[in-house]
Amino acid sequence: MRKNKPQQNANKVDVHDREPVKGVGFRKPDVSSIRPDGVRHNTNYVSNARDLQRELDAFDSMIRSDPKAIHELYLLGGTLVRRYGPPGVSFP
Amino acid sequence: MTRKTDVEQLQDELVDACSWGEEVRARELVSRLGEEPRARVLLEAMLADPDALVRQAAAFGLGVLGGSASVRRLEQQLALEEARGDYDGDSVVEEIIRAMGWLEDAGARAALVRKLERLAAAGPEPGDVNPVANALWKRRHPDLLPVLRRSLDQIDPKDWGALQGLLVLLEKTPDELRAWVRDPSVSVERKTRVVTVLDADLPEALIATLPSFISEASALVEEAVSQEGEASRYCDRLFTLLLLYKEQVLPSLPEEARTELRTLARRLVASVDPSCSLGAAVVLKHVGRPEDAALLEAHRPAELVLAKVFDDAARALRGIPRG
Numbered sequence: 524m525r526k527n528k529p530q531q532n533a534n535k536v537d538v539h540d541r542e543p544v545k546g547v548g549f550r551k552p553d554v555s556s557i558r559p560d561g562v563r564h565n566t567n568y569v570s571n572a573r574d575l576q577r578e579l580d581a582f583d584s585m586i587r588s589d590p591k592a593i594h595e596l597y598l599l600g601g602t603l604v605r606r607y608g609p610p611g612v613s614f615p
Numbered sequence: 616m617t618r619k620t621d622v623e624q625l626q627d628e629l630v631d632a633c634s635w636g637e638e639v640r641a642r643e644l645v646s647r648l649g650e651e652p653r654a655r656v657l658l659e660a661m662l663a664d665p666d667a668l669v670r671q672a673a674a675f676g677l678g679v680l681g682g683s684a685s686v687r688r689l690e691q692q693l694a695l696e697e698a699r700g701d702y703d704g705d706s707v708v709e710e711i712i713r714a715m716g717w718l719e720d721a722g723a724r725a726a727l728v729r730k731l732e733r734l735a736a737a738g739p740e741p742g743d744v745n746p747v748a749n750a751l752w753k754r755r756h757p758d759l760l761p762v763l764r765r766s767l768d769q770i771d772p773k774d775w776g777a778l779q780g781l782l783v784l785l786e787k788t789p790d791e792l793r794a795w796v797r798d799p800s801v802s803v804e805r806k807t808r809v810v811t812v813l814d815a816d817l818p819e820a821l822i823a824t825l826p827s828f829i830s831e832a833s834a835l836v837e838e839a840v841s842q843e844g845e846a847s848r849y850c851d852r853l854f855t856l857l858l859l860y861k862e863q864v865l866p867s868l869p870e871e872a873r874t875e876l877r878t879l880a881r882r883l884v885a886s887v888d889p890s891c892s893l894g895a896a897v898v899l900k901h902v903g904r905p906e907d908a909a910l911l912e913a914h915r916p917a918e919l920v921l922a923k924v925f926d927d928a929a930r931a932l933r934g935i936p937r938g
Binding site for chain 2 (some may be wrong): 526529535538547551590610
């Protein structure tokens, strides 16, 4: 498991946003792990509900950086805000 | 607002910028912390914070300040974070390694070598060695070769990760690298590792080798279109590299290589590997022609975030401003 480290793909290699927003080329998922089926799973929590757009921009950036991973964004209370699952990958 | 509050506000902003990966803003905030030694004292105090994000920001800041004092303090902190043995400590370790990659002081290379030797002795995973390989590539020197070879001898080959790419880059001249990347007897996985290490730093002398890397991708294109595997991963990483350094690389590509890159990207927007097809779409935005817009629209993914990349590329090729 990785916590607050630069985003990596399932091969444990750093990934970058090929279309960075405001020059931010990489993100740090709050928690990241690799499932037994080899799919990377990034989980993020909204740290500042007053700046949700920033959270959503970061979420989209993580999808662009690694469209083969599962990405989730939750409110701190546990409510799911958004989920992305790559084509052909089941969840959970 | 008191002076102390101003400083605390700056520290909070630095932590925020680092945690969001906003490197330009973070560097500017470090410069606003003040002149030496004031900034160094503030950053070193942050290294004692129980919050790992604060310690990460402090490591970043000391890397920006530079000098042998930063190297010494960061290596000391590295030992403390390693001793924690938890996820928070791991995250600070990685930030310290990244910071050492920027430090021009010779001590930074020596500290990174000591880190590599500790990792090799412990039996690392690729995820552990990759940040060290990237930082050592930034601090490259021929003296690294013996210690790198020794470390690779100790590590299980399946865990070599980016160290294998680093070895190739340290061993070969640009001419040798051109021939190596076109050698069909070399595995595609090794070539991918070389491309990945270049993400960390693409020296001027190696820009002229990129047409060979593009030609190699062209040789792999059939496999990369139809299968998600080593060939698509190689092309994906090559696209990432070219886009990371697009301002330096794309205008200087010889016409033949640029045409080959456009042909490659046109083929790979249809790749079954979504990461590879996305990279191809962004590359095509930069090297394509207006008639390529229809191709992008034909292969537009269903998912909205990814579809937007294809839409933006098609609009750019048609000369229409972003919607």
